[in-house]
Amino acid sequence: MKNDVNNQWVLAKRPVGMVKTTDFEQVESQIGEAKDGEITVKVTHIAFEPAMRGWINEGDSYVKGVEIGEVMRAQSVGEVIESKNDAYKEGDVVSGFFGWQEFSTLEPSASMFPIQVLPEGVSPEMALSVLGITGLTAWGGMLEIGKPQEGDTVVVSGAAGATGNIAGQIAKIKGCRVIGIAGGPEKCQWLIDELGFDGAVDYKSENVSERLKELCPDGINIFFDNVGGKILEAALDNIATNARVVICGGIVGYNEEELPPGPRNYMQLVLTSSTMEGFLLGQFGPKLGQAAMELGQWVGEGKLKFTVDVQEGFDNVPQTFLRLFEGKNLGKQLCKVA
16 A cells, blocks of 8 residues: 555635636646554545535634645545554544545544544545535534524524534424425425425525515524525525524625625614524534434434435545535535545
């Protein structure tokens, strides 16, 4: 294995506007031999998050930015093929931030994020979706920030995306009435037929504010937002008294050279005595073990479904990332590379 070729995708330049495949470059390096305390992982699956768009801007945000020429950061799953660390053995299937590359040699204790051995029965797809960043984010945002009560009306934007569909299902588990906002009739029907949502709004063909007024006649108690912009404004037009607006993301602005203006109707928060709060996954750190246990239990009981959109081929990694911003993915976006 030593000195064999490791194919990698590195950040070639900072994106301007919409991210492009040409913002990344495929390069070759050599697979070095693991040193004491290190492991070498053969990457099999790579996960994609809209937040990755922010990681490649100039400067740091809530995490250190990816440097030009650096392997693109991503949560991945792979097999340990060499270990000089007693906590891991060859053949272990592990999840961690191994990046857009075929092999990763690293010291687990120095990793930016924990490297975990997948328990028996947990597939790579499950580890990277409902039990990964996606599911944990949905759990924290909905339960810790939204605080759903039985009978609440919950609206989720980006509801056919990875985090949105799980957030909506969690609200259903808690006894809420759930409406999803998604793009296209197929996605909207999927939310209702497959996931048990109580209704859906097609933002591509319907007046979102008017449809929310029809579907939520008593107002929205919780709005879980992954989109921002006009979708957020439409929800604010329809919030109930003491509503909770949970800001998980704002994908509408991720690829804009100039950030869009904030919601023009934010005074609705004042008029309804409502709150709007953003969050980062890290703030739930002490509770993430509980979150993973509950998510896994709900999956096992058939109460929570996880959906993955799997593309294939290492050469296809950048294009798979772009699917997030083209509205092509249904559920969690993954790429199977080996």
